[in-house]
Amino acid sequence: MTRPNPTIALYPGSFDPITRGHEDIVRRGLRVADRIIVAVAHTSTQSKRGLFSVDERVELISEVFDDEDRIEAMGFRGLLVDFAAAQGAHLVLRGLRAVSDFEYELQMAQMNQELNADIETLFLVPEVSNSFISSSLVREVAALGGDVSSFVSPSVLERLLAKLDG
Ligand code: COA
Secondary structure (H helix, E strand, O other): OOOOOOOEEEEEEOOOOOOHHHHHHHHHHOOOOOEEEEEEEOOOOOOOOOOOOHHHHHHHHHHHOOOOOOEEEEEEOOOHHHHHHHHOOOEEEEEOOOHHHHHHHHHHHHHHHHHOOOOEEEEEOOOHHHOOOOHHHHHHHHHOOOOOOOOOOHHHHHHHHHHHHO
């Protein structure tokens, strides 16, 4: 198997909203990929109620990575492996925060491998300080008046507070 040049990776998820933990994984991903597409799923494997629309999430991700032209954000519908193939991506990046993530991640990676053998999943380890963050916890803490400024970037914080206010 040859390594595609350039190496394009997808970092898929629901990103409602993107957190510092996601940001950490994407920036680490640039060590193994030439270009990363942060791919916001319209259909998540786990059923989720959304706060931001997919378009808003894509917009927020683009703002967060404004400084880095190797990273872009896109929404996608349908299967992840089909979107990856359409984008010429052979790598799927996922973060493993704790043992509890492992079973679900392994199951998804193996299903994706079964659906398209050309796509590899690569697990990256987040910085310890980001290991407990999740988007739903950030939404919940913010909605209850807690300070989430260290968990999301300033532009996300501003939009999150405005959304919860309105
Ligand atoms: N830092 C912070 N939070 C992180 C994180 C990190 N490094 N890694 C994961 N998380 C959190 C997310 O915020 C999210 O939290 P939430 O549940 O509170 O919203 C949770 O961990 C996991 O979410 P995410 O990584 O966004 O994955 P997901 O389960 O929502 O979605 C998809 C996974 C989008 C990749 C999957 O559903 C998919 O591929 N969908 C397309 C359809 C498809 O192909 N289905 C078949 C798949 S086999």
